[in-house]
Amino acid sequence: MKTWPWFRIALGALLLAAIALAVTFRDRLDPAALETWIAGFGITAPVVFVAVYALASVLFLPGMVMTLAGGALFGPVWGTLINLLGATLGAMAAFLVARYLGADWVSRRLGGRLKELVAGVEAEGWRFVAFVRLVPLFPYNLLNYALGLTRIRLLAYIVATFVFMAPGAFAYTYVGYAGRQAVAGGEAAIQTGLIALALLAAVAFIPRLVKRVRGAASWISAPQLAAQLAGDNPPVVVDVRSPKEFRGELGCIDGALNLPLDELESRLHELPADRPLALVCHTDRRSRTAARLLQGRGYTQVAVVRKGMTAWRR
Known part of the structure; x- marks a missing residue:
């Protein structure tokens, strides 16, 4: 041997x-x-x-x-x-x-x-x-x-x-x-x-x-996200709103990780590389920006929650 x-x-x-x-x-x-x-x-x-x-x-x-x-x-x-x-x-x-x-x-x-x-x-x-x-x-x-x-x-x-x-x-x-x-x-x-x-x-x-095609953000609806969170391989929900909004009237998704958009790049080490990510904000504008940033840093399993927390609350 x-x-x-x-x-x-x-x-x-x-x-x-x-x-x-x-x-x-x-x-x-x-x-x-x-x-x-x-x-x-x-x-x-x-x-x-x-x-x-x-x-x-x-x-x-x-x-x-x-x-x-x-x-x-x-x-x-x-x-x-x-x-x-x-x-x-x-x-x-x-x-x-x-x-x-x-x-x-x-x-x-x-x-x-x-x-x-x-x-x-x-x-x-x-x-x-x-x-x-x-x-x-x-x-x-x-x-x-x-x-x-x-x-x-x-x-x-x-x-x-x-x-x-x-x-x-x-x-x-x-x-x-x-x-x-x-x-x-x-x-x-x-x-x-x-x-x-x-x-x-x-x-x-x-x-x-x-x-x-690869750079285009994948989209997911609020009901689809809810179904995935209840499944066997749930995505990590990344809320890119400010801490004040995260604790505000729209609330937050249970277990969500709050990484404000302006802090996202400096806190990439907090994100898992081997699990899908679901990005959410008030609507979906900041989430789309966050998706482009993450894809540019090599994250490939990224989805944007359409209409964000507004749709999640509905």
């Missing part, structure tokens, strides 16, 4: 050395030479390409080069599927390596705000994976390892990765295919190039659309 920690250390050191070597020589990666080499495998070329793509993902080699090469080699449809398989297998491999090597160690040492942040990511599960695949806030290769350090379920991670990387994979695969068509020449090359530009424009718009 004592050999296992040393085995993990040796495996981690070997992986770091391989990544360092790959990153050092990544500028020498020639897409044209890669395509020629893969094409030489004939009927088994797709299998070889998937394996190479997966290995490239683990070693922090640029996935864009692989995706463009996949489009040039296999066309827009099969190329997208083959690219997705390679990227997903690589993401899964990095995820499992990180989980095996460091998940337990990281979980024992997390604390404070970072622990709450990780708990929020784990609570979101596949939804967080879907979001970061559609909106690439972090580098793809690094994100694969980082998510492996959480307790997100493997199956949810794999499915969300495959499904929500598909739009970008198709667009960039088509760009690779369009590049091959342009080299070949002909009238179809212009049309193919225009389609590729349209797809890139659509992919560039996706992050803005997702952020807008």
Whole structure:
């Protein structure tokens, strides 16, 4: 049993050395030479390409080069599927390596705000994976390892990765295919190039659309809140009115946490990161402002009580 920690250390050191070597020589990666080499495998070329793509993902080699090469080699449809398989297998491999090597160690040492942040990511599960695949806030290769350090379920991670990387994979695969068509020449090359530009424009718009949808506050009615408070997983009610209003004629909801809007940001440590939050004020104006603030700080399970305490009293 004592050999296992040393085995993990040796495996981690070997992986770091391989990544360092790959990153050092990544500028020498020639897409044209890669395509020629893969094409030489004939009927088994797709299998070889998937394996190479997966290995490239683990070693922090640029996935864009692989995706463009996949489009040039296999066309827009099969190329997208083959690219997705390679990227997903690589993401899964990095995820499992990180989980095996460091998940337990990281979980024992997390604390404070970072622990709450990780708990929020784990609570979101596949939804967080879907979001970061559609909106690439972090580098793809690094994100694969980082998510492996959480307790997100493997199956949810794999499915969300495959499904929500598909739009970008198709667009960039088509760009690779369009590049091959342009080299070949002909009238179809212009049309193919225009389609590729349209797809890139659509992919560039996706992050803005997702952020807008995700940033929009969720709403809950007073009767719905009452039903949830009586359920098995009740939300934490956060009343963002002033202390005077909290004790005023409208009263307050039993068990509510009073965090006035102007104090909310400085008192975020009082909020649980792994439970849903229901925000309430006199109507719902301050609650909407509070929801935007919390979502900007990484809180994802946030709902605004429509019409606030006015509706609750009715």
